[in-house]
Amino acid sequence: MSDPAITPELIAKHGLTTEEYQxxxxxxxxxxxxxxxxxxxxxxxxxxxxxxSRLELRKFPTTGPTVLVKAGEENAGVIDIGDGWGIAxxxxxxxxxxxxxxxxGAATGVGGILRDIFTMGARPVFxxxxxxxxxxxxxxxxxxxxxxxxxxxxxxxxxxxNCIGVPTVGGEIYFDASYDGNPLVNVFCLGTxxxxxxxxxxxxxxxxxxxxxxxxxxxxGLAGAAFASRDLTEDSKADRPAVQVGDPFIExxxxxxxxxxFQHPEAVVGVQDMGAAGLTCSTCETASRGNSGxxxxxxxxxxxxxxxxxxxxxxxxxxxxxxxIVKAGHEETIxxxxxxxxxxxxxxxxxxxxxxxxxxxxxxxxxEIPAKQLADEAPLYKREAxxxxxxxxxxxxxxxxxPEADIxxxxxxxxxxxxLASKRWVYRQYDHMVRxxxxxxxxxxxxxxRVPTGENSWKYLAASVDCNAHYVAAEPKLGAxxxxxxxxxxxxxxxxxxxxxxxxxxxxxPHNPENFYMLQQAVDGLSEGCRAFDxxxxxxxxxxxxxxxxxxxxxxxxxxxxxxxxDAKHITPSHFQNSGDAIILLGNIGDELGASLYLREIxxxxxxxxPELDMDCEKKLHEAVRSSIRLxxxxxxxxxxxxxxxxxLAESTFGAKKLGATITLDSSSRLDALLFGESQxxxxxxxxxxxxxxxxxxxxxxxxxxxxxxxxxxxDLTVKVSGPTPREFSWDVAALHKTWDGSFDxxxx
Amino acid sequence: MRWxxxxxxxxxxxxxxxxxxxxxxxxxxxxVWHKDSSLNGADAIVVPGGxxxxxYLRCGAIARFSPIMSAIKEAAAAGKTVLGICNxxxxxxxxxxxxxxxxxxxxxxxxxxxxxxxxxxxxxxxxGDYMTGQVLNLPIAHGEGHYVADEATLDSLFLNKQVLFxxxxxxxxxxxxxNPNGSQRFIAxxxxxxxxxxGLMPHPERASEKILGSADxxxxxxxxxxxxxxxxxxxx
Numbered sequence: 001m002s003d004p005a006i007t008p009e010l011i012a013k014h015g016l017t018t019e020e021y022q023x024x025x026x027x028x029x030x031x032x033x034x035x036x037x038x039x040x041x042x043x044x045x046x047x048x049x050x051x052x053s054r055l056e057l058r059k060f061p062t063t064g065p066t067v068l069v070k071a072g073e074e075n076a077g078v079i080d081i082g083d084g085w086g087i088a089x090x091x092x093x094x095x096x097x098x099x100x101x102x103x104x105g106a107a108t109g110v111g112g113i114l115r116d117i118f119t120m121g122a123r124p125v126f127x128x129x130x131x132x133x134x135x136x137x138x139x140x141x142x143x144x145x146x147x148x149x150x151x152x153x154x155x156x157x158x159x160x161x162n163c164i165g166v167p168t169v170g171g172e173i174y175f176d177a178s179y180d181g182n183p184l185v186n187v188f189c190l191g192t193x194x195x196x197x198x199x200x201x202x203x204x205x206x207x208x209x210x211x212x213x214x215x216x217x218x219x220x221g222l223a224g225a226a227f228a229s230r231d232l233t234e235d236s237k238a239d240r241p242a243v244q245v246g247d248p249f250i251e252x253x254x255x256x257x258x259x260x261x262f263q264h265p266e267a268v269v270g271v272q273d274m275g276a277a278g279l280t281c282s283t284c285e286t287a288s289r290g291n292s293g294x295x296x297x298x299x300x301x302x303x304x305x306x307x308x309x310x311x312x313x314x315x316x317x318x319x320x321x322x323x324x325i326v327k328a329g330h331e332e333t334i335x336x337x338x339x340x341x342x343x344x345x346x347x348x349x350x351x352x353x354x355x356x357x358x359x360x361x362x363x364x365x366x367x368e369i370p371a372k373q374l375a376d377e378a379p380l381y382k383r384e385a386x387x388x389x390x391x392x393x394x395x396x397x398x399x400x401x402x403p404e405a406d407i408x409x410x411x412x413x414x415x416x417x418x419x420l421a422s423k424r425w426v427y428r429q430y431d432h433m434v435r436x437x438x439x440x441x442x443x444x445x446x447x448x449x450r451v452p453t454g455e456n457s458w459k460y461l462a463a464s465v466d467c468n469a470h471y472v473a474a475e476p477k478l479g480a481x482x483x484x485x486x487x488x489x490x491x492x493x494x495x496x497x498x499x500x501x502x503x504x505x506x507x508x509x510p511h512n513p514e515n516f517y518m519l520q521q522a523v524d525g526l527s528e529g530c531r532a533f534d535x536x537x538x539x540x541x542x543x544x545x546x547x548x549x550x551x552x553x554x555x556x557x558x559x560x561x562x563x564x565x566x567d568a569k570h571i572t573p574s575h576f577q578n579s580g581d582a583i584i585l586l587g588n589i590g591d592e593l594g595a596s597l598y599l600r601e602i603x604x605x606x607x608x609x610x611p612e613l614d615m616d617c618e619k620k621l622h623e624a625v626r627s628s629i630r631l632x633x634x635x636x637x638x639x640x641x642x643x644x645x646x647x648x649l650a651e652s653t654f655g656a657k658k659l660g661a662t663i664t665l666d667s668s669s670r671l672d673a674l675l676f677g678e679s680q681x682x683x684x685x686x687x688x689x690x691x692x693x694x695x696x697x698x699x700x701x702x703x704x705x706x707x708x709x710x711x712x713x714x715x716d717l718t719v720k721v722s723g724p725t726p727r728e729f730s731w732d733v734a735a736l737h738k739t740w741d742g743s744f745d746x747x748x749x
Numbered sequence: 750m751r752w753x754x755x756x757x758x759x760x761x762x763x764x765x766x767x768x769x770x771x772x773x774x775x776x777x778x779x780x781v782w783h784k785d786s787s788l789n790g791a792d793a794i795v796v797p798g799g800x801x802x803x804x805y806l807r808c809g810a811i812a813r814f815s816p817i818m819s820a821i822k823e824a825a826a827a828g829k830t831v832l833g834i835c836n837x838x839x840x841x842x843x844x845x846x847x848x849x850x851x852x853x854x855x856x857x858x859x860x861x862x863x864x865x866x867x868x869x870x871x872x873x874x875x876x877g878d879y880m881t882g883q884v885l886n887l888p889i890a891h892g893e894g895h896y897v898a899d900e901a902t903l904d905s906l907f908l909n910k911q912v913l914f915x916x917x918x919x920x921x922x923x924x925x926x927x928n929p930n931g932s933q934r935f936i937a938x939x940x941x942x943x944x945x946x947x948g949l950m951p952h953p954e955r956a957s958e959k960i961l962g963s964a965d966x967x968x969x970x971x972x973x974x975x976x977x978x979x980x981x982x983x984x985x
Contacts, residue, residue, distance in 0.1 A: 158859050162890070163800040165761020249759050249803025340784075342758065431861045431890040433955050434798075436765045441962075450960065456772035568960065 003034035003311070010034075014041035015226055020379055027373045035311045035359070035367045040374065042277040042315055043284065045229040046544050049378030052510040053542045056523045060537040061530050066499060067538065074201055075116040075273065077538025078193070079500045081461075081564060085453040086198070088122040089190035091130070091465070091504045091560045093543040096228040097243040098185040100236050102152025103159070106185050108221075108246040110160040111319050113189040115273035118255050119322070121199035121262050122191030125435060125451045127161050129171040129187045130465040130504070130558045134180035136418055136747045142180045147748060149183050157187070158429040163248035164255065168430035169438050170447035172465055175418045178473075181548030182232055186504040186541075188465055188560045192451045199262060201272035203286035203294050203325045206353040208269055210283075210296060211331075213338055213345045214254045214321040217279070218304035220245045221317025228276075231509055231545050242317075250320040250343070257341040258322060267330035269351075274321040280314045282323040283349075284357045287371035290325075294371065295358040296349030310366040314359060325351060385520045386513035394474050397594050397608035404672045405602045408729055411650060412739050414643050414676070417601050421743035422654075445490040445574045445639060448565065460565040462496035465558060468642065471610035473554040474595045476521035477528075478610050480557050482680060484529025485618045486641055487561045492622035493637040493683060495570035495629040496563030498533055501526075503540040503559050508552025510544045518555040519544075526557060532615040535561070570629050574638040575655025579713040581635055582692035583649075583661055583684055586621055586699060586706050590644070590679025591669040597642040598676035610678075617681040617704075624704040625683060633687050633695050640682040646675040646719065648684055653717055653733045654740065660733045662718045663710035671721060686712060750977045752778040753791035755821070755837075757812045762798035762834060762954065769957045770795075774970055783815040788824055793973055796821070798835030798890070798952060808851060808893050809839035818844055830874060830973055831946040835891055838938070838948030847941055847948045848906070849898030851891075855931030859892040863963060864929050866937050866951050867917040869910070873940060874976035875947045876913050878968040884921045885914075885965035887951035889929055894950040896932040896939075906939055914938035914949055 004010060011021050014037055024032055024040050032040065046052055062071045068086050069078035076090040094109025110127065117124045131153060134146040150173075161168045166189070203210070221244030261268060270290065272282045279301070287294040298313045308316075326334050331347065338345035352358070357374060359367040414420055427442035439448040439460070446464035453459050466487035472479030488498050503526055508515035530537055546553045565571055576583075593599055594608025628634045636655075640648045653660055667674045687695050692708050699706035718730040754767045763780065770778040781788055788794060802811035812818070825831050825846055833841040841847045854860055866887045868879040879885070898906070906912050915935040918927040923935040930950070938949025953966025 155858075162859055162861075162892075163759070163761075163803065165799060247803070249800060249805070252761065252800070252803075253758055340782075428862045429859050431859070433861060433888050433890060433952070433961075434761060434765065436768060436955055436958070436961060439960055439962075456768075 006031060006034065006037060014038065015045060015230060016041055020044060023379060027370060035314060036369060038311045038315050039280045039367055039369065042226050042280055043374050044378040045226045047228045048277050048281060050542055051378045052381050052383055052544060053505065053519065054380055055382055056520055059523055059527045061527060062536050064536040067536050068195060069198060071537050071539040075119045078120060078198055079538060080195060081459055083453055084195055085459065086193055086195045087190055087562065088117050088120040088193060089188065089502055089562055090116055090539045091186055091188040091502045091558065092116065092541040093504050093506060094185045094187065095183065095506065095543050095546055096232060098153055098183055099181065099232055100239060101243040102149045103156040104243055104245055106153040106156030107160040108244045108319055109185050109187045110157055111246045111248065111251050112275050113187045114164065114166065114251060115275060117189045117191035118258055119199065119201065119271055119273045120191065120193065121197050122193035123259060124166045124189050124191040125437060126449050127166050127168045127187065127189050128447060128463060128465050128560065129157060129168065130467065131171065131173045132179045132184035132556060133175055134177055135175045138747065146180065151748065153183065153185055154426050154429055160246055160248040162431040164252045165434050167432045167434045167438055169432050169449055170442045170463065173423055173426065174469065176469065176554060178554040180550060182546050182553050184506050184553070184556055186558050188502065190463065190562060192453065197262065199268065199271050201286050202270045202290035203292050203351045204269055204290040206292065206351050208328050208351045209326050209331055209347045210294060210349040210351065211324045211326055211334055211345060212301055212321065212348045213324055214343055215247065215250050215318055216302040216304040216344055217313055217316050217318045217321070219308065219312055219316060222312060222315050229545060232548050234549060244317045244319050246319050253341045253343050254320050254322065257337055257343055261334055261337050264333050267327055267333040269325040269327050271322060271324045274323060276317065278315065278317050284371045284375040286323060286325060287357055288375035290351070293352035293354045293356045293358065294349060295352050295360070297360040297363065299362045300346055300348040302344040302346055310359065310361045383510050383516040384513040385517040387517050388514040394607055395609040399593060402603055402605065404670055407671060407675060410598065410602050410676065411646055411731060412736065414597060414601055414647055415650060415736060415740040416743040418744065418747060419597060420643060420647065422741045423744060424741065425744045425748060439571060445493045446496065448494050448571050460568055460571060462491045462494045462563045462565055463560065464490040465560040466490065467556050467558040469554040469556040470595045472522060472557060474608065474610050476518045476555060477525040478613060480522040480525025481529045482610060482613055483557060483559050484526055485613055485615065485680060487559050488533050488622060489639045491561055491563040492625045493572065493574060493639050494565065495572045495626060496565045497626060498535050498561050498563040500535050500538045501530055501559055501561045502538055503557060505542045506546050506553060506556040506558065507544050508547045515552055522555055522557040526559065532619060572629050572634055572637050574652065575636055576652050576659040576661065576686055576712045577635045579659060580689055581686040581712040582689045582708050583663065583686055583710040583712060584692065584696060584706055585682065585684055585709045586704050587682030588679060588705055589667055589674065590682060591673035591677045592679045593673045593677050596676060596678045598672060611680050613680045620703045621681050621683060624699050624702040625685065628695060628698065633691055635686045637683055637685045640684070642678065644676045644678050650717060650736055652684060654737050658733050658737060659712050660714040660716045661710050661712050662714065664720045664722065665709060666722045668723055671727065750776070750792040750974065750979045751790060752776050752793050752795065753781045753788050754778060754795045754797055755783060755817060756780050757783045757801035757815060759801045759803055760797050760799035762952065766795045766797045766834065766954045769954045769970065773957055781817060783817045786816050786820055788820050792977055793830035793832065794821055794824055796831065796833040796837030796840055798837060801836055801840060808836060809843035812840045813844040822846065825946050828945050833948040834952055834954065835950055838950055839893065841946060841948045846946050847939060848902050849896055851893050852895045852897055853893050854895050860929055861890040863888045865917050865919045865927065867915050867921045869912050869915060872910060873913055873944055875969055875972050877972040877975050879972070882921050884917060884919060886956065886963040887953060887966055888955040889951050891950055894930040894932065896936040898933065903934055909942060911940045911942065912936055913940060913947065914951065
């Protein structure tokens with residue numbers, strides 16, 4: 001089969017601009033051939049090169065005393081957690097593949113992030129995910145399609161994670177029409193490793209052999225990175241061949257074989273997984289990092305089917321493959337281990353010192369490109385950014401014209417929404433307990449997992465993923481800042497202090513200045529949040545072009561924060577614990593209704609400015625909760641988020657004992673704003689009644705507004721509001737729980 | 750006493766079982782690779798959960814051809830203790846060491862949650878530390894845990910007291926809503942006729958430390974220790 005001629009049409013089809021093509025010719029000092037054109041197109045796609053976002057990403061704080069591997073240096077960042085142990089973690093998206101093939105798209109998303117982690121030499125110990133879909137309620141547009149996507153994504157995640165034996169311990173799922181046709185699938189993985197056993201992805205030492213291990217290469221996932229770097233259209237179904245097919249069993253073997261191999265540091269020079277852009281990316285990136293060159297012969301690559309062209313082999317994104325640079329003379333170490341695990345393992349080339357990525361096929365050179373320029377010198381664009389005129393309009397909110405809804409019915413209705421209802425239907429499909437580390441069940445404010453640091457020695461980590469995209473859509477910088485604050489708040493409630501953050505920036509087409517403005521502002525917000533909490537960004541992912549013919553998604557800069565709880569006895573639950581305990585509200589009473597769940601769901605109004613955020617108050621809240629937990633004063637803690645105070649109170653009654661509460665509030669603000677407003681920097685905690693006044697005093701001293709608002713007990717949640725016209729409401733906890741627990745199932749059956 | 754934890758390609762609860770035996774019960778335990786042919790004189794063998802051989806073809810169907818399986822069959826015939834958990838239960842059924850088969854959950858979904866499990870009787874080497882009718886909180890995590898056998902087999906399993914565990918509600922009643930996978934007669938765990946080979950779908954190793962929410966599974970391991978005449982190891 002002869003290669004097609006390079007025409008302007010072919011160049012455009014590869015997503016390369018005329019200027020980019022000229023740059024390629026300048027680098028090569030000649031015209032590229034078809035294979036080389038394909039190689040450049042995937043390496044210079046947004047997915048691999050971050051050419052549109054990299055200038056923005058440079059704003060992130062990435063350093064700190066605990067940072068062992070910085071963002072962008074390797075496949076994942078590494079943070080020191082003490083006693084010679086570190087954690088590698090990262091979040092990555094698989095949005096486009098999941099839109100056209102939800103099961104495999106999501107499954108291979110899990111597979112990809114797992115490889116990013118064990119490539120670093122870390123054993124993956126838990127997974128989380130952040131998902132977005134269009135509405136699934138039967139009366140909403142596209143509900144059947146959205147349910148199919150949700151069911152497919154959940155079973156794909158379950159399929160891969162359950163089989164490989166890494167627990168999926170938490171996550172978040174939200175629904176909004178902006179995700180119709182373009183769901184978001186962001187997957188987070190964390191692994192542990194000894195700090196002196198971090199593996200790097202550099203090819204050094206001319207003459208060292210280059211090994212290919214793992215799954216055979218097939219024609220699946222051809223140019224998936226390029227596919228992920230353009231808008232989804234009506235024709236995207238034709239891109240199904242760009243979706244990879246995952247085999248978690250092979251990945252499990254690859255994981256164990258690699259970790260076994262890494263126990264022989266003398267034999268391993270470098271290692272890199274083959275993810276986006278497969279063989280292309282792993283060869284040129286390892287050479288670039290090693291300031292070396294690399295030469296491989298495709299005839300030596302284990303292949304699933306005969307007759308694959310060099311173009312196909314180089315661009316395939318077949319899963320469960322790794323590239324390992326072995327120290328010359330130690331070839332037998334690697335071949336023996338992979339033989340034990342019955343996995344393909346082949347020497348496909350060697351490291352050179354001429355700086356070229358040279359690809360041969362049966363000895364004939366088919367591509368020859370300077371590795372560094374290919375991997376690291378993709379064009380960088382400073383995109384135009386314009387504040388969307390629609391933002392001002394969206395922020396306008398005339399509360400006077402909005403009547404106060406029936407409070408009694410509203411709580412039940414909010415608890416039944418897909419956003420708030422229990423996600424048990426989802427997480428019970430995930431093995432969330434394997435590896436005997438899961439301390440809190442999914443559904444808590446943050447996941448708490450004990451991770452092994454040596455034999456029968458543990459560290460207690462808390463982790464949470466978060467993003468209220470409605471806030472971001474209404475005011476991107478503030479919305480992104482709130483995402484960081486809320487995620488860190490979730491951690492503080494469990495007793496954890498934050499260590500580091502990973503992010504997944506899901507946005508629309510960056511060529512649209514309004515979309516790019518949202519990205520720019522969100523990055524500013526995330527950066528400000530990280531600086532305030534003094535935590536570094538250790539890496540993440542950018543997913544642009546998230547738009548269907550109906551328009552872009554709501555901008556969704558998902559954040560994942562990992563924290564540490566220094567002592568197991570400080571792990572704090574979110575549910576009420578004992579009858580008679582005092583309930584204390586931390587933070588202001590609050591009355592902001594803008595961009596709230598209440599307005600969206602009860603009044604059908606998607607407007608208003610998000611609640612304001614004072615980072616100083618936020619930090620004081622976290623510090624105060626943590627220190628009170630350490631003093632043993634706090635028995636349960638739950639933050640206030642979507643749905644405000646009343647929803648937080650209801651959720652706190654949903655523990656094993658279903659303990660109710662009686663609450664007394666004194667307020668002159670409108671009742672719906674008091675009960676459902678989403679003002680920031682707030683939490684409810686419980687303490688023994690005899691300690692209540694001392695705790696309130698202590699919290700006030702620490703600069704955190706605190707007041708006792710009620711007592712745990714009984715079978716009802718009763719709320720009394722005094723004021724000019726006293727009001728009283730009461731809900732049967734069992735009935736509320738039934739609504740909350742059963743609604744999600746009812747949308748899916 | 751000596752324990753062996755078998756590792757098949759795709760086993761993923763092997764390290765959990767090993768941890769409980771080693772660190773919680775302070776036992777002499779070692780891994781045995783599926784390509785080996787010797788159990789190194791182990792008194793008790795754990796066939797752990799996971800997805801051996803990716804569960805391709807049928808759960809446990811390929812694992813039964815692994816070289817180590819003949820050693821396990823010999824050990825079972827010699828009266829050694831064999832404990833198959835989850836995928837291990839499926840393997841023991843496929844290997845013919847236990848009657849019946851495990852098929853797809855009636856919900857067609859993988860299901861992971863802690864469920865009440867009733868102890869049928871304490872007269873076995875696996876349940877000596879429990880009481881009849883005691884309700885344990887044990888995690889399950891499987892897509893194919895629906896136990897099926899013909900009526901005559903089911904009758905004989907109950908008649909011979911081979912059924913050690915059934916799914917129940919928190920009061921210990923075998924009521925319809927309490928069956929997480931559709932297992933016939935609520936069966937969660939059975940032994941062979943001789944009583945030395947147990948297969949169960951719930952994961953006792955995931956419920957052996959309080960910090961994980963339940964330590965109800967520890968009794969299964971301590972029962973085995975007691976039946977082997979080993980003084981009760983100190984639980985952590």
